[in-house]
Amino acid sequence: MTSAYILTLSCPDRTGIVHAVSGFLLEREGNIEEAAQYNDHGTGLFFMRVRFACSQTETSLREQIADLASKFGMRWKLYPAAEPMKTVIMVSKEGHCLNDLLFRWKSGLLAIDVRAIISNHRDFYQLAASYNVPFHHIPVTAATKAQGEAKQLEIIESEGADLVVLARYMQILSNDLCTKLAGRAINIHHSFLPSFKGAKPYYQAHDRGVKLIGATAHYVTADLDEGPIIEQDVERADHTDTVEDLTARGRDTESQVLARAVKWHSEHRVLLNGHRTVVFK
Numbered sequence: 186m187t188s189a190y191i192l193t194l195s196c197p198d199r200t201g202i203v204h205a206v207s208g209f210l211l212e213r214e215g216n217i218e219e220a221a222q223y224n225d226h227g228t229g230l231f232f233m234r235v236r237f238a239c240s241q242t243e244t245s246l247r248e249q250i251a252d253l254a255s256k257f258g259m260r261w262k263l264y265p266a267a268e269p270m271k272t273v274i275m276v277s278k279e280g281h282c283l284n285d286l287l288f289r290w291k292s293g294l295l296a297i298d299v300r301a302i303i304s305n306h307r308d309f310y311q312l313a314a315s316y317n318v319p320f321h322h323i324p325v326t327a328a329t330k331a332q333g334e335a336k337q338l339e340i341i342e343s344e345g346a347d348l349v350v351l352a353r354y355m356q357i358l359s360n361d362l363c364t365k366l367a368g369r370a371i372n373i374h375h376s377f378l379p380s381f382k383g384a385k386p387y388y389q390a391h392d393r394g395v396k397l398i399g400a401t402a403h404y405v406t407a408d409l410d411e412g413p414i415i416e417q418d419v420e421r422a423d424h425t426d427t428v429e430d431l432t433a434r435g436r437d438t439e440s441q442v443l444a445r446a447v448k449w450h451s452e453h454r455v456l457l458n459g460h461r462t463v464v465f466k
């Protein structure tokens with residue numbers, strides 16, 4: 186019986202990498218179903234993503250890939266392709282992105298498994314219940330942030346979440362929590378970064394008189410809204426728009442940008458390249 190796997194790797198660029206990987210898989214009767222690679226001439230790093238079917242067990246493949254990787258200095262990861270990514274979604278008082286992700290998940294459009302919803306407000310406990318997803322209300326104040334984050338992390342770890350989505354969660358995560366969630370927490374920022382970081386970006390955009398508004402999905406880091414960008418998009422604006430108009434029009438862009446980022450991350454299409462990303466769409 187064959188199983189589908191996804192192998193992602195990065196290593197110093199040199200000739201023969203694709204040949205070595207494809208030959209490795211051929212020797213094990215692996216059938217390549219999808220492959221993509223990128224050579225970053227600026228950093229000299231080579232990136233690759235391969236989806237393949239193979240009859241060998243994951244344990245056996247890991248042992249053999251480790252041997253290949255050592256010869257090329259590869260940083261690599263191997264994922265069973267069929268496993269949906271266990272996900273925890275965090276939200277505050279704006280629920281459009283949460284609602285969109287839940288609908289896409291239940292419609293089979295996202296390879297995720299929403300294990301819990303965490304919020305510092307109670308607004309969306311009925312929405313969670315309608316999808317039969319546990320809802321955890323964890324209020325957060327400056328005085329209670331450490332305890333609140335400890336509860337959040339306990340839920341994340343107990344659910345085995347490989348992805349945490351800040352779907353308009355409006356609390357700044359501590360440096361410690363950012364470290365623990367490194368590479369597996371995605372935030373949707375409601376501006377076209379690097380413009381208008383921080384709180385109330387639509388107020389900032391309106392004050393600047395922008396003719397475009399936007400949304401940015403990025404990995405969460407200790408540096409607020411500075412994490413590696415995964416996806417962005419923009420929407421037109423003009424002099425007649427109020428902040429409320431911009432906020433309303435921006436909701437669809439935010440939801441669509443976040444959904445694309447979650448889809449690509451859950452399919453292991455996003456590779457970190459320093460403070461940037463490589464996205465094999």
Ligand SMILES: Nc1nc2c(c(=O)[nH]1)N[C@@H](CN(C=O)c1ccc(C(=O)N[C@@H](CCC(=O)O)C(=O)O)cc1)CN2
Pocket residue numbers: 351354355356357358359360363372373374375382383384404405406407408409410411412
């Ligand atoms: N460590 C990080 N935490 C969070 C990030 C991040 O990139 N790194 N992204 C934000 C989301 N966000 C914009 O998208 C954002 C949320 C909240 C604020 C903010 O200043 N909020 C409060 C202060 C709350 C607090 O101290 O925790 C405020 O309005 O004054 C700015 C940007 C999610 N978290």
